[in-house]
Amino acid sequence: MFAAVLAASALGVSAPTMAQAWPTEPPARMCGNTAVLDGPATPPAGAIVVPAGDNAGFDFNRPGATFWFAPGVHTLGDDLYGQIIARDGTTYVGAPGAVIDGRNLNLYAFTGSARDVTIRHLTVRNFGRGLDNNNEGVVNHDAGDGWLVEYNTIADNDGAGVFLGSANTVRYNCLKDNGQYGFSMFKMPVEGGPAITDIVLDHNEIAGNNTDDWEVRLPGCGCSGGGKFWDVQGARVTHNWVHDNKSVGLWADTNNIDFLFEGNYIEDNDDEGIWYEISYNATIRGNTLINNAWVKGLRNQGSPAPAIYLSESGGDARLASTVSGSAMIRIHDNYFENNFSGVSIYENSNRFCNSNGNTSKGYCTPLVTPTRIPEPHDYDYLDPINAGHPCYTRIAEEPYRTDCRWHARNIEVVGNAFHFDPAVVPCEGSDYCGVQALIATGADNLPWSPYTVAEIQDRVMFGANNRFADNAYFGPWQFAKRWGERIGFAAWQAAPYLQDAGSTSDHPGGPGPGPVGNLVDADTATLEASLGLWSAWYGAEVVRSDAQAHGGSYSLRVDIAGAYWGVEVANYPGYAASPGAKAVSLWVRGGVGTPVNPRLSLDWRGADGQVLDNSVVALPVQGSQWQLAEASVQAPAGTASVSVVLVGSGTAGTAFYLDDLAIEDVQP
The missing domain is CATH 2.60.120.260 (Galactose-binding domain-like)
Known part of the structure; x- marks a missing residue:
């Protein structure tokens, strides 16, 4: 990687500045790091000692107490619902070698809606029975507010290792080899705002998750990865090492608002490194992304498999930007090396409230009331069409025409270094290997839809304030426009596209096939x-x-x-x-x-x-x-x-x- 930084200098990009902008090695080597993960060898003052062995009958119902788990393996009985029901203000801390083991008999480790719970220095493993924990969390199962989860190893569980609620901090953990996610979250949506607010994920190692391969078990479920955010406002995702996950590295899906991704080292994930989907206002800066999406790129050769994927996401000044610092989506000062592709900005013309193209069934954009579309009952997500909703009855009118759909708009990709070597990346004939994309697709097959594919393609390419600029390209990059036609760097910079002003390339003609420059002034x-x-x-x-x-x-x-x-x-x-x-x-x-x-x-x-x-x-x-x-x-x-x-x-x-x-x- 350092050789690549020196190559950047040869193109007139300051190597010292670029080297300082992103991590050059993983910032969070947590898994197996006993110097960080081991807890106190003796009980803290006033702590209640939890002896090793079967803790099924232990009295954990003591709000505000501190529990110290002695060295050794702790179990919670043979009951499917053997668990610790957390109480407000309680701290659970482990001695060196303290393990809470679900033995693949218990479903969850820490449950309940308690507030201000702390869990630290524990190993939590083997919760879940087969595939029972799909879309469930093992630690903080009920997404309680104010939880602090730090210095733990949470591994080899089914479902998600950790769930997050509002005002949660998850830091300095090893979240490894869990069946579905290292972390995730879900609460029922609320009127007028996100379900979860103000979360921090910092200095975690998030590795090898989705061992149960949920995208194969439930094709198209969108339910796997290193971690997934859902309906969150205000997230700081900083200095994590996200690697070797069997799906997406970090995935924000559905009405997430005001995110900061900074200082993360994201490598060798099967699918995208960061996927920001039908969401708003984010800053993605100072991250390193290496060797991501190789598996997905070869599996789906008809579209780009990028390191960063922005799907129907964009900036909106009407929504919060306290954490991101911008009412846009800004991808800047990141380092990309040998990912299957680079950055994809995409919009599906059929993805809007009450459309069958909206895969987040039952959800509408946060700019439309009600946020969640009324349905026969809360868990019937099979039919998103509701004849009484204004996004169905009045969608051709403003403000519904604008506010009832998610948009890929107000996005800038600036000041990044993109390295691509087709001798390293397993392209194997894919047309979309080594591609930056600004595209839209869909089908004109909804008679009541006021949108057309041509309109959305036109807007995403030319009228949505989306721009690439001041980037440095190394290798034979291609650029996909409109519905995915590939062009070279010179054509991408020329009229009518006029992208990547101020950018440099060591392959300005592009690799072909594709147009390489407009003859027209x-x-x-x-x-x-x-x-x-x-x-x-x-x-x-x-x-x-x-x-x-x-x-x-x-x-x-x-x-x-x-x-x-x-x-x-x-x-x-x-x-x-x-x-x-x-x-x-x-x-x-x-x-x-x-x-x-x-x-x-x-x-x-x-x-x-x-x-x-x-x-x-x-x-x-x-x-x-x-x-x-x-x-x-x-x-x-x-x-x-x-x-x-x-x-x-x-x-x-x-x-x-x-x-x-x-x-x-x-x-x-």
């Missing part, structure tokens, strides 16, 4: 600074318009004045071009009336200006939605330039709009 392509080279030719007028725009704030308006019309890019003999495959794309939408047979015509010219061949792209100018026109074409041998015109017929008074024209070289 920025103003003509995007209209953002001027009319560019557009000029009326015959039977038409052109203006730079701020009335409609696909990307940015301006587009080209074409006003038709005659039965036949033409518009040209006035730079004869055209843009410099070379022979070979080209990708052509532009966005169009109707204005007034409908032109007849509108088309983009490209003349491929030789060095003497003579036309060698012509390519035509039909323009789907229909209705008020922006639509993409694209084609793969071939510039013939001898091509030196390409000239661009728009032509068609129609009726005087007809008008339409055009934006984001790209003509890109495609690598073989």
Whole structure:
């Protein structure tokens, strides 16, 4: 890794600054670390001694007491529900070698809704019987508030090793080899706010969890990993070593708000290192992410398997940002090395309240009341459609059209170092290995939905304040846009995408296949600074318009004045071009009336200006939605330039709009 930092310096990025921004080794080597985990060898003053052996009949019903577990193995009887029911203000502390062993007979170790409980210096192991603890916690089973869990080994349990409630701190623990999660949490949602608030996970080693392989047992359950956050506001996730988990490393799913991930060392997890899903306002800074998502990348080659995945998540100034410090999602000053892919920003057009595409059944966004959609009874999550909810009856109206869906918006990925070596990462033919992604997909299959896939793709790519900038790329990175088409670094930086301003790459052309750079100048392509080279030719007028725009704030308006019309890019003999495959794309939408047979015509010219061949792209100018026109074409041998015109017929008074024209070289 240090060699990679030196390589960053060669690109003009300050190696000392970058090296200080993230951990260069795991900050929390907890598992087996007796110097940290071992408790007091003698009982603390006033403590009640719990002898080793069967503690099933021991009186733990003493609020405010301190219990000292003597060295040796402690058991809680043979009953399925043999457990310690915690009391308010109680402390449970272990001597060196103190173990509470569920023997795979008891389900849970510490239960109850008590507040301000402390558990430290204990080994808690072997709770759960087979797969009985799915979505259950062993320590703090009922997500009590104010718990402090520190200096423990919580390992080899079914379900989650630890559950968290509000104002919980879990620090300096070994959370290892648990059947589902190292940690998790759940409380029933409340009206007007998150169920759990103000939690800290600091200096834990979170390793090898999901030993029961829940994603195979329940395909698509989204219920496994090093740890999972659910419906939390205010979380500090700092200086943890998250490694070798058999799923996602750290997963925040459903209406999480105001998170800080800082100083974590996240490596060798089967799936994503960090997954922030249908959630809001987070800062992810100063983390190291290495070798994540190799297993998932090979299993699902049709989409990126990133180190950091932002799924329908974004910033919103109406929600809290006390911990994150930003009403955005900011991913900055992190180090990425040989993950299957880098950062993916994604939105599913069908994921919104009351849609069957909402996998968090029964939940709506925190900006809509009620937060949780009424259902026949609390545990019936099978049918999220509720005919009386405004997200069903009024979703085409504002504010519901905006607030009834989760958005990938207000995201910045800046100042990071991305290293990718395809000789190290097992890509094995995947199209999405070594990819940054800014994409949206879905299906136009809900008759009552006011959203379309094209609209969401358009917004995520161009209109949602999502940006990559000032990053350093090492290796043959690709960049996935819109629905997942891959382009090279030069095209990613060029119009109309204009991403990664100020970034550097040691492979600026990209690895291919894919376009590698727009032949069209920025103003003509995007209209953002001027009319560019557009000029009326015959039977038409052109203006730079701020009335409609696909990307940015301006587009080209074409006003038709005659039965036949033409518009040209006035730079004869055209843009410099070379022979070979080209990708052509532009966005169009109707204005007034409908032109007849509108088309983009490209003349491929030789060095003497003579036309060698012509390519035509039909323009789907229909209705008020922006639509993409694209084609793969071939510039013939001898091509030196390409000239661009728009032509068609129609009726005087007809008008339409055009934006984001790209003509890109495609690598073989």
